[in-house]
Amino acid sequence: MPTASPSSTDPIGRYEKQPTVPLPADARVLTGATAWTRVAEAASGKAAGSTPLVVVDAYPGADLPLIAKEIADALPQWRIVDVEETAARPLAEIDAFIAENLTDDRVFGVMSHATVDAFYDDDRLAATAADVLADDRPTVLLGWGADLVARRAATPYVLVLADMARWEIQLRQRLGATNWRAENPEEDRLRKYKRGFFVEWRMADRHKRTMFDRVDFVFDANALGAAEPGARVPGMITGEAFRAAIEGAAHRPFRVVPFFDPGSWGGQWMKHKLDLDPTKPNYAWCFDCVPEENSLLLADADGAVVEVPSLDLVLTQPKALLGERTYARFGAEFPIRFDFLDTMEGGNLSLQVHPLTDYIQRTFGMHYTQDESYYLLDAGDDARVYLGFKDGIDREAMMADLRIAQTGERPFDTEKYVNTFPAKKHDHFLIPAGTVHSSGANSMVLEISATPFIFTFKLWDWGRLGLDGIPRPVHLDHGEQNLEWYRDTAWTEANLVGQVEELSNDGDVVEERTGLHELEFIEVRRHWFTDQVAHDTEGTVNVLNLVEGDEAEVVSPTGAFEPYRVNYAETFIIPAAVGPYLIRRTERSRSERFGTLKASVRGTRTGQA
Template sequence: MHELVFFDMTRWEITPRYRAGMTNYRAENADEDSLRKIKRGYYVEWRVADKHKMTFFDRMDLFVDTVDTDAPKILAGDAVRDGLSQIARRPFRLKPYFDPGVWGGQWMKRVCGLDPEYPIRFDFLDAVGGQNLVNAVTVVNEDEHVREEHTGLHELEFIETRRLWIEDEVTIDNGGSVNQLNLVEGERALVESLDGSFEPYKVHYAETFIVPAAVKGYRLVNPTGERIGVIRAYVRKPQA
């Protein structure tokens, strides 16, 4: 008898370890520029590891979270698989990940009360003075319920981004793709199931949340009485 044990470490933990001198997989590059090590992990090692992980995921007996070296956390493989199965059928939030960068982040300093020296990158980009990064948009749909804008990604990009200004509610077909959203204007919003498969899910201003592809369709509801804004990103369908 034997058990298959998977030891996991998150990417947000690996990244600072690269900066502290950890090497890439089977490499002797402790002194290499940390950005190069991160790129190597992001574009090569982590992609390969993700595919390798899936080859034995269904057979995994134990899952070990190694982020805290002194206090690893262990879960039964069945518990991990059951948890992921539940997550895949309902909206969920992402844990914010802050990482040093060269962008200003004036908006984040003001809204979230971060230290003036706290850097910002990726999800919460803003212009140098704290203004919106994208202002030139194309209106693709507008009625008394919602104004939908295309925010300008190039046609060769595989990600589509839309901004929705919602007066009351709007029903969305996710097109068979995972949807990533952020409440960019307004105090709060609700994500509702079309078939009652999950309870209404509340999100607040500046929170990023995921609606898995398995949900298929969902409803965004504005409970505030004032217009709210939501950014929605998803994978474009291949052109015929």
């Protein structure tokens, strides 16, 4: 097999893995006893003669015993009441309540529309509130849903949001952490994730949205009991600083914090290119623009940071971030996803299909589906993409062969049924939902897609086990119902391969449309330039990646924000509120040519009908 090592001519090691968003100039990150003393002082000020009360409403996944210990060490005279222990329903009742959402499937459930009060007993909530009022000691109410108790108590209180990012929750679950109040430390991590994705996180985000405007402090629960060694000291910022930083991010370029994960098919490109941990066997994924999963690092002038979910920005500033038309279409959801799939010196991705819109709506409760595309950041000499059916195949024979393959009797002959196309650097393959596809080995893919990202129906996984030693889930029954059999060789070649259209060329700047297919809602434009290129959000969020060139900077023509530097392969977000902006080479750039890939939502730009 030809080697597929990263090209020595491309930039290495300048990819920023810990991008930050600035806090207001006068804001500081508080830590340890100083932080909780500040909270206590604020509560005493609000109490106005009554007993001080602090509410620490913690996102499910936060380590409550560690938070309680930190508070107790700082405020030894304060009583700490765990509302989850005093007022939550028994686990058996919770399990029965969410059983239909979880289903028996290992991966897929149905979206919950419940709210957090469904997990609490009304009488026990009332009793806990009465207990708070009857005790003359200063009190901390702690736990997910603690705000429910405080509102019943009808007394002034200070509200602390102990926030968590989903990636940190997943890492902890892999190490044995349970779901919220569940007794499942040894359960398959995919089932833990399913419970979070379809139930807990949906409910928690609804609850969190009721507090954003009222929260007095935000505590970084990611840093307390973090899954990875070398974690920072857990910090806290005021609610005012949090809201100001989030609002600021919605009006200038920013990046979310990327995270990387190994996989059974993972490669070596990111390890070398992005200066990652060389001791890891591989890296399969990098999620560098998935706001449901990624974080923001809010940094003060001294360099101290607190980590908050990037979803907080989507939930609190949807119109400024997304634009009014995109918000009207999707609500407070970020509809565009950029991520990396690295198979350099690795293996093929699973052969797969994504659900059609009608299917995902009626089966899983999602209102749009995962249309996507593969953009080749790099490729080995033998790189290829599996895409669409070969002409004249027998669909019943193909499904029979797939089912036999799952028994281990014989492998599936993929190339008997599925087209293969050679793939080279900067090729773009379009993959509307319902299209059979896979990225082959020795490819570095920038995947541009719609956001509902767990809805992949694997048809064949080359007989592999996952890194956990368990066969990766295959969903032939789901997959068969979503395969668009008419997408044969001729249709695929005419619609999904090589769809680059030059829109303008003035010698210095070339603008091209590279996709996506007309069935997909994402528009992708590529710009080649040597000096600078002018852009305008036109009222909708832009997501970009620097696919060629060592570094560039995003500049406001009116000076509305400081120049924002981006490095090769970094994904960055330009909120709709930014309007006009320039991307240009920096003074220290050494590249002769630059290229960006820009995605936006079709039909949402200002002036479009």
